[in-house]
Amino acid sequence: MSRIPTAILAFISAMLFALSPLLVPGFGGFDPDRFPIPQNNPPVQPAGYAFAIWGVIYLWLIAGLGFGLWRRRDDPAWHAMRLALIPSLLTGAVWLPVALQSPIWATVLIWAMLVPALLALFRSPRQDRWAAALPVGLYAGWLSAASCVSLGLLAAGYGYADETTAALVALFLALVLASGVQNQLRRAPSYGIGVIWALAAVVVQNLTQDITVAALAAGGALAMILPTFKAWRASR
Secondary structure: OOOHHHHHHHHHHHHHHHHHHHHHHHHHOOHHHOOOOOOOOOOOOOOOHHHHHHHHHHHHHHHHHHHHHHOOOOOOHHHHHHHHHHHHHHHOOHHHHHHHHHHHHHHHHHHHHHHHHHHHHHHOOOOOOOOOOHHHHHHHHHHHHHHHHHHHHHHHOOOOOHHHHHHHHHHHHHHHHHHHHHHHHOOOOOOHHHHHHHHHHHHHOOOOOOOHHHHHHHHHHHHHHHHHHHHHHHOO
């Protein structure tokens, strides 16, 4: 695909992604009754305030890809990132309506968003970090946590494990994935910040609900601080 049309498509994809909440106004997570075992206030899910990060992600991706379209539309390093990011953003543009109907398909789609988002992050150019690696990193970091949370919800909602066990396994998976990515990437500290934000919100959710889950989430957030700090130092 030619570089300039790809730059245009990437920017349009970010706009469509940011506008997708208009399709499902007031979406507050999976409908508890969409599961065979209703998931009312599950311990694996972050506190509601954490989802405000999407506003930052949407605006930063639009600003970054807008800058790329304006100033880096024919840059080969940006082109490689965009080729991976476009399918992730376009999948994200239809995620909310799917999530309203099917937690299973929503989980499939969020992993389909995560994989190319991580590829885009590793391909992101080292120049213009504020417009490329950092917004994509925050997006991929939140997706890393959210993808594992979705698996935890499915495991508990379909009776494969009790809610606490499902949450612990999901959080452990998120920590293994996130620490592996941040340690391998060694830049884009926004990735680790996105994961820490999600884990901290799980702690808040469980302070008066499930102290075991809160403790693991807190430990995971603390464990992510070191590789995130190293990535910040390396990218200065």
